[in-house]
Amino acid sequence: MFKPIPVAIGLRYLRAKRRNGFISFISLASILGIALGVTVLITTLSVMSGFQREIRDRLLSMQAHATVAGVGAPMPDWPHAVEVAMQDPRVAGAAPYVDVQAMLSGNGDPQGAMVRGVLPADEPHVSVLADKMEKGRLDSLKPGSFNILLGAELAAWLRVDVGDTVLVTTTALQHTAVGSSPRIKRFHVSGIFAVGHNEIDRNLAIADIKDLQRVLRMGDGVTGVRLKLHDMDQSWNVARDLALKLQGPYRISDWTTDNANLYQSLKMEKTVMGVLLSLIIAMGAFNLVSSQVMLVTDKQADIAILRTLGLSPRGVMQVFMVQGSLIGIMGTVMGVIGGILLTVNLESILELIESVFNVTLLPSDVYYITGLPYDLRTSDVVTIACIALTMSFLATLYPAWRAARTQPAEALRYE
Incomplete structure (x- = not known):
């Protein structure tokens, strides 16, 4: 099947076993970091939306x-x-x-x-x-x-x-x-x-x-x-x-x-929590920057050879943007799946923790809401996925730009 050369090379770099195991570890950490951030963000915002819905429904049952x-x-x-x-x-x-x-x-x-x-x-x-x-x-x-x-x-x-x-x-x-x-x-x-x-x-x-x-x-x-x-x-x-x-x-x-202050405060809490938890995704994106920079350094000779074979600086940049973006996509997809599964099974997980440790996390004599209601909104999931993909894409720009500036003669001088 025909593929553009930058895409084909980027996919090959993603699949190939690297000589430097530390770079592979950093790439894996980037994927897991993005996945963890997306999972936590989806679950947290779904639970907060669930509590908002529960409060609203109880209030409007009489109002x-x-x-x-x-x-x-x-x-x-x-x-x-x-x-x-x-x-x-x-x-x-x-x-x-x-x-x-x-x-x-x-x-x-x-x-x-x-x-x-x-x-x-x-x-x-x-x-x-x-x-x-x-x-x-x-x-x-x-x-x-x-x-x-x-x-x-x-x-x-x-x-x-x-x-x-x-x-x-x-x-x-x-x-x-x-x-x-x-x-x-x-x-x-x-x-x-x-x-x-x-x-x-x-x-x-x-x-x-x-x-x-x-x-x-x-x-x-x-x-x-x-x-x-x-x-x-x-x-x-x-x-x-x-x-x-x-x-x-x-x-x-x-x-x-009638309840403007209550709903504005709940909305503000959800927004602030979303911004703070987005930092987890940002950490994964920074790991992605580190892994891509080290990959570019590791592939100096390969980049020089590609340049001598006629690949333009723009093509070199696209190679590493494809490779880095695929890492971001993998992390985002894993995070979305994990977030949805964790959210829909949250009540069962809570019951399991209570039975194993013999504790009551949300006692009815203290809390009005004794479970963990959730409201898994498609708009929230799509927004979080877009944020993760955008951060991942932006994280590839600097390493790819650095790769595009590689001079073949300098890179091959000591090979």
Whole structure:
């Protein structure tokens, strides 16, 4: 089969047994270094993406993908807003809500929390609250009962259980003859839920929407409408389109803006970790530079002969670029395969380590997430492979340029 001369010679150098065993060792170390860096980078970024997905899913199990709320006043005619929202094929569910910041007092220290009023019949359309109940039931919330559901950590801080009562002091003020005072109401604890996310389990309480409307003197108005979407990445566009259809002054938000600090920090951690672990690939590339420089020195006579036979300096440069690039390709391919295999078997490896050493690496009483979730993204794998190949290619430039500058007469003088 016909091959360009530089490619044929470069492949022959890669396959041939070298006189200098140390050069072969450095080349092998380059391959293994690149492979190790790619493997570690793929596995680490996949695990970090898995944790991000797990945190996002737990958070969004109780939080709306998007909300449309009134501006400075309750939203009127919310049934019409729900009807318009459900006509959008991108919307999977819609439900009204009332939110108010409050101070809850029980048998322990008072705790601040968000008290949310919901319609129990519509809540399953936008959250998984009914599936997260540890004690009690969602349908225990009935108009006029003034029952309340507490997050597990919030209940623990208040030292209350099902059957106890909590005093809810809202930020809404009521005006009396002696001045203004906060609205206070006693609620009965009818259930406790646990989502597995600290911000929710400690800072959220759920009541019936009509009971909260009575406490806040809102009439039939609500804070806004919560939306659950088929594609959460379309949250902002869907909320904006709904607000435009309703033709009123509305405030829109989505899960990305409500949790901007959290997701920016997670994204920053993943980026920094990726940059730091890329240094492992860079070490393999530096080893590749060393092996190629020594190879060029070892092949001075061969380079001189090729030059006298008519091979141009550019052709000599291509020979060593082909040879070095193939080392980079081999290391990258091995790393990609190793990274994928390590990632998909990470849970089994964790269980094996725990059983062999009789330890629990992620105890459930300490961590919310007791396994190693992973999200093996094709985009991450392709990006890492491209970075490794680019570093390998750049590592071949200097040795190849040095080989191209070899003078035949000088190289053959002492042969």
